[in-house]
Amino acid sequence: MALTLVWLRDDLRIADNPALHAAAGRGDVVVCYVLDEVSEGIRPLGGASRWWLHNSLSSLRSAFEDQGIPLVLRSGPAADVIPRLIEESGADAVFWNRRYVLAERNVDAALKGFLSDEGYQVHSFQANLLFEPWEVTTGSGSPYKVFTPFWRACRNRPAPREPLDGPTVLRGPNVDSEDLDEWRLLPDTFDWAGGLRQTWTPGELTAQALLDRFVTGTVDGYADARQLPDVEGTSRLSPHLRFGEISPFQVWHSARAASTSATASDLAIFTQELGWREFCWQLLYHQPRLATENYRRQFDAFPWQQPDSDELDAWQYGRTGFPLIDAGMRQLWHTGWMHNRVRMAVGSFLVKNMMVDWRVGEQWFWDTLVDADPANNAANWQWVAGSGADAAPYFRIFNPVTQSKKFDPDGRYLRRWIPELRSAHKVHEPWTDLPAGYPPPLLDLKVSRERALNAYQDLRQD
Numbered sequence: 254m255a256l257t258l259v260w261l262r263d264d265l266r267i268a269d270n271p272a273l274h275a276a277a278g279r280g281d282v283v284v285c286y287v288l289d290e291v292s293e294g295i296r297p298l299g300g301a302s303r304w305w306l307h308n309s310l311s312s313l314r315s316a317f318e319d320q321g322i323p324l325v326l327r328s329g330p331a332a333d334v335i336p337r338l339i340e341e342s343g344a345d346a347v348f349w350n351r352r353y354v355l356a357e358r359n360v361d362a363a364l365k366g367f368l369s370d371e372g373y374q375v376h377s378f379q380a381n382l383l384f385e386p387w388e389v390t391t392g393s394g395s396p397y398k399v400f401t402p403f404w405r406a407c408r409n410r411p412a413p414r415e416p417l418d419g420p421t422v423l424r425g426p427n428v429d430s431e432d433l434d435e436w437r438l439l440p441d442t443f444d445w446a447g448g449l450r451q452t453w454t455p456g457e458l459t460a461q462a463l464l465d466r467f468v469t470g471t472v473d474g475y476a477d478a479r480q481l482p483d484v485e486g487t488s489r490l491s492p493h494l495r496f497g498e499i500s501p502f503q504v505w506h507s508a509r510a511a512s513t514s515a516t517a518s519d520l521a522i523f524t525q526e527l528g529w530r531e532f533c534w535q536l537l538y539h540q541p542r543l544a545t546e547n548y549r550r551q552f553d554a555f556p557w558q559q560p561d562s563d564e565l566d567a568w569q570y571g572r573t574g575f576p577l578i579d580a581g582m583r584q585l586w587h588t589g590w591m592h593n594r595v596r597m598a599v600g601s602f603l604v605k606n607m608m609v610d611w612r613v614g615e616q617w618f619w620d621t622l623v624d625a626d627p628a629n630n631a632a633n634w635q636w637v638a639g640s641g642a643d644a645a646p647y648f649r650i651f652n653p654v655t656q657s658k659k660f661d662p663d664g665r666y667l668r669r670w671i672p673e674l675r676s677a678h679k680v681h682e683p684w685t686d687l688p689a690g691y692p693p694p695l696l697d698l699k700v701s702r703e704r705a706l707n708a709y710q711d712l713r714q715d
């Protein structure tokens with residue numbers, strides 16, 4: 254009897270899971286997840302991601318148990334754990350869905366070589382990106398550096414395949430599992446995750462429900478509402494996509510199926526956001542050090558300032574005295590998520606007004622975002638900094654006051670996240686009548702903007 258080991262990674266779902274689908278079609282299955290924090294080059298997950306992972310695995314384990322099989326949890330280097338699991342279970346094949354971070358690709362390639370030489374069947378599947386990063390290239394065969402032609406080229410390719418149904422029957426032997434609680438993925442010194450628990454329910458069922466709610470309701474008006482931080486105008490699918498609780502194929506096809514003449518343009522903009530996700534991943538695939546090296550090497554000479562710890566604390570914990578920045582950073586700290594427009598504003602503030610290296614912001618987001626994603630986070634920080642591919646020009650400096658007046662005119666977002674400002678008259682510019690407990694501005698917007706522009710000018714002349 255064929256027995257396949259299915260190794261789950263960033264694809265914590267049962268539906269539209271090609272590796273699981275193919276394995277179930279072959280015969281019995283053993284499904285495992287390996288917590289590998291030790292293989293060379295693997296970046297340890299941030300705190301918020303660890304919280305998400307714990308809850309996502311817990312939810313998936315219940316879903317598999319309902320189907321009659323365990324989810325086998327093991328920790329250690331995958332190069333050791335997977336062969337051991339094959340031996341213990343008696344599997345004759347290993348299936349997984351592809352991943353694209355270089356260190357992870359290296360682990361997978363080595364294992365594939367080793368196991369194939371040992372006579373096992375090893376198959377990998379496309380599951381987490383609509384287009385493989387090596388598939389979409391310019392006429393000369395090189396990767397795209399600009400989003401618009403990249404996305405046009407994607408759309409000219411055959412449409413992404415239809416999602417696969419989850420297997421209805423799963424059978425397989427019982428294999429020992431480690432205890433999820435023993436992995437200590439949840440906060441253990443003090444419980445900072447209360448806001449995350451209030452905001453999110455990790456797992457495939459919630460992801461599916463959010464998608465349904467989005468395509469049948471929220472999407473109407475997405476083009477405008479997605480700009481407004483106080484409105485639930487976006488899908489909130491990012492952490493679910495990050496951990497693969499839902500696939501981009503499911504999102505893509507649900508969006509297209511729900512499209513009516515009233516929502517077609519909103520849906521086109523939404524699917525374009527999925528396109529940005531694809532673009533970020535193809536950038537990371539071709540530039541594996543996207544989270545640590547400037548994409549445009551010209552920025553290597555940029556005179557970043559070393560912030561003192563009070564200044565950095567002020568940005569991280571939302572005490573800069575600029576309401577939009579503080580509201581965003583407090584939303585992030587409390588919920589593990591921040592609205593996209595505010596992400597751009599807080600990023601610009603750190604990198605341009607404070608002139609702090611974008612990698613400092615990337616690392617803070619990596620630690621605090623529930624959707625912290627190796628490609629999206631790095632590519633977007635470089636976009637904000639101006640050092641990335643198809644990035645915002647460095648001279649585009651978001652003014653936090655103008656931004657909040659435009660996108661949160663009544664100050665509802667500001668008041669929600671900054672209790673000190675609840676009864677402030679000038680909520681966008683509170684410093685003329687500073688409410689008790691709210692800090693004065695950390696810096697002068699005009700002076701800091703000039704300083705950044707001058708530094709950029711010098712860089713261009715070098």
Ligand code: FAD
Nearest residue numbers: 487488489490491526529530593596624625626629630633
């Ligand atoms: P929706 O508007 O509903 O979009 C649907 C999906 O499209 C998102 O879930 C996401 O997967 C994708 N998407 C949307 N915008 C972008 C974008 N600009 N780049 C890439 N994919 C996008 N997104 C992450 O998923 N993880 C990150 O770590 C991350 N870090 C960011 C850092 C900075 C400095 C900035 C400016 C943006 C970052 N983003 C990141 C992109 C974006 O802010 C989030 O994807 C979005 O806010 C998620 O909310 P949503 O799911 O409701 O988005």
